[in-house]
Amino acid sequence: MxxxxxxxxxxxxxxxxxxxxxxxxxxxxxxxxxxxxxxxxxxxxxxxxxxxxxxxxxxxxxxxxxxxxxxxxxxxxxxxxxxxxxxxxxxxxxxxxxxxxxxxxxxxxxxxxxxxxxxxxxxxxxxxxxxxxxxxxxxxxxxxxxxxxxxxxxxxxxxxxxxxxLEKRHFYNGLVEALKAGCIRDAELFSLFKAHAEELDVNSPYLEEIITRSLLMKRDVVQQDEKEQNLRKILNFGHTIGHAIESLYNLKDYYHGECVANGMIMIEENEEIKKDLADILEKMRIPFVTDLDTDKCIEFMKNDKKASGSTIDIVKVDCIGQAYIEKTDIEEMRKYFGS
Ligand SMILES: NC(=O)c1ccc[n+]([C@@H]2O[C@H](COP(=O)([O-])OP(=O)(O)OC[C@H]3O[C@@H](n4cnc5c(N)ncnc54)[C@H](O)[C@@H]3O)[C@@H](O)[C@H]2O)c1
Ligand SMILES: [Zn+2]
Missing domain, CATH: 3.40.50.1970 (Rossmann fold)
Incomplete structure (x- = not known):
């Protein structure tokens, strides 16, 4: 294709x-x-x-x-x-x-x-x-x-x-971005993960469809907002907390997709979606990060490219396939860390 x-x-x-x-x-x-x-x-x-x-x-x-x-x-x-x-x-x-x-x-x-x-x-x-x-x-x-x-x-x-x-850990790490694509703009892609996360590997009959759907979603968004002035920001679902986790671990120990996966679960407020995400990511052998230092993560977010003054644009998904951007006070982000 x-x-x-x-x-x-x-x-x-x-x-x-x-x-x-x-x-x-x-x-x-x-x-x-x-x-x-x-x-x-x-x-x-x-x-x-x-x-x-x-x-x-x-x-x-x-x-x-x-x-x-x-x-x-x-x-x-x-x-x-x-x-x-x-x-x-x-x-x-x-x-x-x-x-x-x-x-x-x-x-x-x-x-x-x-x-x-x-x-x-x-x-x-x-x-x-x-x-x-x-x-x-x-x-x-x-x-x-x-x-x-x-x-x-x-x-x-x-x-x-x-x-x-490609090493298995890198294989699943990259697939997190496809799961993100499903969450923000393609409910059918999300359903593919829900049904087949367990057996996804390089020989999976669904792999090409997963990659293609993710790329078509990104194409659609990038064509509408080439230079990330607005809509393109939705591609950052899970990334605000994800980037803070990456910085906390100095870009070592955890890969980008793994940090984003944790960020998606943490920021998700709809309990049903949160549970689905956790189930899928567990099946994809994504490590869960625990004992995060909230204060340090908040400091990293203040220096994030998406922050301006005391607020930051975060991406929310209340319904699969329909992401939106919300301006949030950075200090309020503590609630996603359980503190
Ligand atoms: N430009 C963008 O829009 C964009 C988006 C997301 C991430 N990134 C960037 O992408 C980078 C991460 O990409 P990545 O996860 O692919 O990391 P990577 O390029 O370091 O690749 C991961 C590892 O897999 C190995 N590898 C790659 N293909 C292989 C293959 N076919 N067989 C065996 N080994 C193989 C590489 O040698 C490397 O050790 C980061 O620098 C990040 O900033 C860019
Ligand atoms: Zn990413």
């Missing part, structure tokens, strides 16, 4: 097809040189399958994990492009999870004021969430996504075959 994300100055084709990463030229014309950016933990077989399709393609490998979203690695990639004489008509292909996508996308957006950019997301998080929407960034002084841009890949190749080697 294929659809297009239509934006003011750009558009992204999203191709969702098993096996597509092995024959990219069947889908588009790569009339330029190719640099594949990947991390040193992505299996060689995946890298080889992509590189072998292009004469003279260069592989630029970055260290796995969040630390690659740094000025140093960013600078090294730019230097690599320059030394190899890449022009703005040449291609950067991101092959990896959300880290590689954010980093390679930011490089593509700034190299010679923007070169061609294609994405092959290989983690569930990247396939479900980060590969569309155009947010690209690196971190600075310990602050996540502090330096970035909006830059949309011209094509995104979503191939669930690439997920076979």
């Amino acid at each position: 294929e659809f297009t994300v239509k934006l003011t100055d750009a558009q992204s084709r999203v191709i969702i097809q098993k096996g597509c990463h092995t024959h990219l030229k069947d889908y588009m014309d790569f009339n330029g040189r190719v640099m594949v950016v990947s991390d040193d933990n992505i299996p060689d077989s995946l890298k080889e399958a992509v590189l072998s399709q292009f004469d003279g393609a260069i592989l630029a490998e970055v260290p796995q994990g969040e630390k690659a979203k740094s000025f140093e690695v960013y600078g090294d990639l730019l230097a690599n492009l320059l030394e190899n004489g890449f022009s703005r008509k040449d291609f950067i292909i991101a092959l990896g999870g959300g880290v590689v996508g954010d980093l390679a996308g930011f490089v593509a957006s700034t190299y010679k004021r923007g070169c061609r950019f294609v994405s092959i997301p290989t983690s569930t998080l990247a396939q479900i969430d980060s590969s569309i929407g155009g947010k690209v960034a690196i971190n600075m002084n310990g602050i996540k996504n502090c330096v970035g841009n909006f830059y949309h890949p011209e094509a995104v190749f979503v191939d669930t075959d690439t997920l076979k080697t």
